Amino acid sequence: MAGKKSTTTRRAGAARLTHLDARGQIRMVDVGEKPITRREAIARGEVRMAPATLDAIVGGKLKKGEALAAARIAGIMAAKRTHEMIPLCHQIALEVVEVDFNPDETNSVLQIQARAVTDARTGVEMEALVAVSAAALTIYDMAKAIDRAMEIGAIRLIAKRGGVRGDFARQGEQG
Numbered sequence: 001m002a003g004k005k006s007t008t009t010r011r012a013g014a015a016r017l018t019h020l021d022a023r024g025q026i027r028m029v030d031v032g033e034k035p036i037t038r039r040e041a042i043a044r045g046e047v048r049m050a051p052a053t054l055d056a057i058v059g060g061k062l063k064k065g066e067a068l069a070a071a072r073i074a075g076i077m078a079a080k081r082t083h084e085m086i087p088l089c090h091q092i093a094l095e096v097v098e099v100d101f102n103p104d105e106t107n108s109v110l111q112i113q114a115r116a117v118t119d120a121r122t123g124v125e126m127e128a129l130v131a132v133s134a135a136a137l138t139i140y141d142m143a144k145a146i147d148r149a150m151e152i153g154a155i156r157l158i159a160k161r162g163g164v165r166g167d168f169a170r171q172g173e174q175g
Contacts, residue, residue, distance in 0.1 A: 028088050031121040039162035040117045042175040043128035045155035047110045047139045053147040054110060057139065058103045067142035068101050071112070071135040075099035078134030079116055079127040086130070092120045094127060099135050112136055113158075123163050129155060 049057075057067045064070075076097045083091040096117040103110050114131035116124035136152045143150065159175030160168045169175060 026088070028090070029122075031090060034121040034164065036119055036121055037162045038117070038119055039123045039160070040115065041123060041125040041128040041160045042113065042115050042158040043125070043132045043156065044111065044113045044158050044173070045132040045136050046112065046153060047136050048151040048153065049108055049110065049143065050147050050149070051105070051108045053143050053150065054103055054105065054108050056146060057110060057143055062142055063145065064142045067139055070142055071101070071138040072099045074138040075112075075114055075131035075135035079114065079131040082127045082130045086126055089126050090120075090122050092118050092122060092124065092127070094118050094124065097127070097131060099131055101135075110139060112139075123160060125157050125160055129157060 056062050060066050060068075076099060078085070079097040080094060083089045094116055096115065098113075098115040100113045101110055102113070112132050112135050114128045114135065116127040116131065118124050118127075132155050133152075136155070140150050140152060156170065157168065158170050158173050
C-alpha cells in the first residue's frame with residue numbers, strides 16, 4: 001500500500017533502539033557484560049518567574065522556607081530513586097549527586113544544574129536529568145503562592161563522560 005510502512009519495516013527500524021528487542025518488544029537492557037567504568041553526567045534546566053519571585057527565592061523570604069535548600073535535597077533524593085520513576089532504568093549506586101543554582105536576575109530565571117557520578121556498567125544521564133526536574137518542581141511548589149505563572153523548561157543533558165559510547169558535550173554549553 002502506498003504511503004504506509006509495513007510492520008516488518010517499522011520493527012526492524014525500532015529494533016535499533018536499546019530498549020526494544022529484535023521483535024520491537026520493550027525490554028530492560030542487559031548491562032551484565034559491560035565493564036564497570038567511571039561515569040558522569042551533567043544536566044541543566046531553568047525556572048522562569050517574575051523578578052519579585054526570584055528575589056524572594058534567592059533572599060530566602062518565602063513563607064514555606066528556604067526554597068534552594070529544599071530543592072537541592074529534592075534533586076539529590078530524586079536522583080537516588082530514578083529507577084523507581086523511569087521504568088527501564090537500572091538501579092545504580094551513586095557516588096556523587098550535586099545540585100546547584102545560578103540566579104539570572106537580568107532574565108528573571110533560576111538556572112539549575114545537577115551532576116551525577118558513579119562507577120557502574122551504565123550511565124547516570126537519567127539521574128542527572130531527574131535531579132534537575134525534581135529541583136525545578138520543588139522551586140515551583142515552594143513559590144507557587146506568589147507566582148503561579150512560573151515556567152519550568154530547557155531541561156537537557158549538557159555532558160556525559162564514560163561508557164562504551166564515549167563522551168558527549170552539548171555544543172555551546174560548558175559542562
